[in-house]
Amino acid sequence: MRVYIEGVGLCGPGLDGWAASIPVLTDPQHHVWAPTRVPPSKLLPANERRRAVQTVRLALAVGTEAFVAAGRDPSETAAVFASSGGDGETIHEILSVLASLNRELSPTRFHNSVHNTPAGYWGIATASRAPAGSLCCHDDSFAAGLLEAVVQAIVEQYAVALIAYDVQYPAPLSDVRPIGAAFAVALLLTPMPTKAALAGVDLRLQPKSSAASATPVPAAALETLRQTTPAARSLPLLAALACRVEATVTIDYLADMALVLDITPISTDLMPEVCGLERVAR
Amino acid sequence: MSGASRAGAAMPPLALSNFSIVTSLGAGRAQTIAALYTGRHGLTPCTFESLPFMTYVGEVAEVDAYRLAGELSGFDCRNNRLAAMALQQDGFTGAIASARERYGADRIGVFIGTSTSGLLQTETAYRHLDPVTGRLPAEFDYTRTHNTYALARFVRTILDLAGPAFVVSTACAATAKVFGSAARMIMADVCDAAVIGGADTLCATTLFGFHALGVTADEPCRPFDVERCGISIGEAAGFVLLERVTERHDSSTILLLGVGESSDAYHMSSPHPDGVGPRLAMERALAAAGLKPSAIDYINLHGTGTPVGDAAEDRAVFDLFGAATPCSSTKGFAGHTLGASGVVEAIFCALSIQNEFLPGSPHTRRVDPAFKIQYVREGRHARIDHVVSNSFGFGGANCSLVLGRAT
16 A cells, blocks of 8 residues: 655654654754653644643644645645543543542543544644544554554545654553653655655555564664654654655554555655665665 | 545445444344334433432443453453443354454454543542552553553454454544444455444543533433433443455345545534534535435434534534435433444444334424424334434544445
8 A cells, every 4th residue: 555645743752843853863863852842833722722731732733744844734634643542631630530529520621531632623723624533552553543544545545644642641540551752743645646745655564473573763762762652653664754765664563463664755865874774675 | 456446436335244232222133123113211310420410321230240251351341341242242253253264363353432441440440549659459451441442452352353453532423433444444455354333331431521511411311302401321332243245145234335524623522503514424424325315214313412412413414415304313212322322323223224113212202393304203114225324522523324225
């Protein structure tokens, strides 16, 4: 299944947007760990911006970056949201109130507790009536979202934005579900190449027995992030896109499968670096 | 990948080869259709939580005594228990075993919807935190109960399947939207068949949450009634085996003909008063089915019984279908089963087609005179070839399905 990536958004620890992260991903020695900084979204009115929970702010930030880069109208574009667990702070607050003597919930807190809260706010912020999915697959949520988005782009023959994000839980849930850091990525996928296309991606689903092991990131801090934050499993794909090299990236999907991505940059100014990613002969 | 693209054209029909259901109406198809026939409902005053307010719920009492034991004990929670009960109805598990023989376990996808998954387990755990350390009880299993994916992990485990899987969690549209995901996966040849559906079960978060929004009724819900005052929450599980139409299917087979999805782009928890999002979802579903509105014999409304929600849906349905198409909400039977309502009502529709019976609307006494659609209060016999089933959720997530009989 072949799709094209025409826009990327990124927000993570020491990864302040896709454009600013390209040097970091091409030479990971440039990576400096810093708490995830989420830029305020211009899409929400000021009062909504203040009230927006972290998953919403992350999703809007990376979604906006990808659409602006591609010059595409989000109000006409289908979106697939993927997260391993929704907004941790909101769930913790609700559970704490329900365990207390006064079990009165805030209505806003309640609507923010649904898994598709970022999808809802994205639709409101972009005035989009296009379909919006909201997926969860625990540690494999990025792979599941990518599969859904690619299949939708190919079957329906329209552009699809994949927006994947994860945030940390407060204690005590963080004891049983530690997440490395708040992280979000957006990939704007099209079934046909467009002027804005950065790369073509051939995706196939393969049994784990016949697939290579998951592609690592060649930098210790980023590799730790990949292993501890489900949405950061996108990092090897992002590194290949940043380096503009042909590469094959394997992403684990459930216990028995892997997504294998053959990435081909679309550009005449290929950079010589291979960033530690395996160059594939065609 | 040839033939995978439909690019706005009609989608190829897919067969609902088998389906299973548990609601407060009972377990299995026979009890469900018997209740729809007689108008017997499953709503009772809520004793589930010691609530400081009055509301009715569609509770499945048997789930309390059900246990997941042995290798499945880590999955034990109300949501997975109810799912297990549903999977055991009407030969569903046997149908999956045959499909596994035909296609191989890795060619059968598992696309499941839920809104709150095993959240009840965490609600209980938060009442039993260690008084010194504040830690969760040692037996609490986040991955297999609380996590939104836990239900699909459980279904995939218990049915011994190895194909692609995920949970769709778009609030009350979740188990309608899984029909769309599964259809696309089959069209793209990622899998040959899929187990779809899902479950949502009672928990304090939804009971107190919907009460905080002011939308729980203090009587059994009365969809489309002039005096409607909100929802009755229910719990349910329903599953469908979806696959391509083959010679094994006959005229009794129910087909998925179309799926239409849209977003409201309006508000997180209230519908757009003009019903534009729902109308778009129905239009897209009809286009995918290649059918005109006049071909639809019955519409199973989302119809939760809230003042604004029912009014918006009346407008959307009337704008598209006029007053000629019989419509009803079946929320008065088993309540609003939230994330499970999409598959529950798809199964109600499948049973309506097979049994040539158009379900009515318990508790609805006087239809709001401001409404324009043809609302059916009393169930009646009718030949039904094509139905539309509507599901709309928080975040403005809308999904309409078109189901029909094989000819």
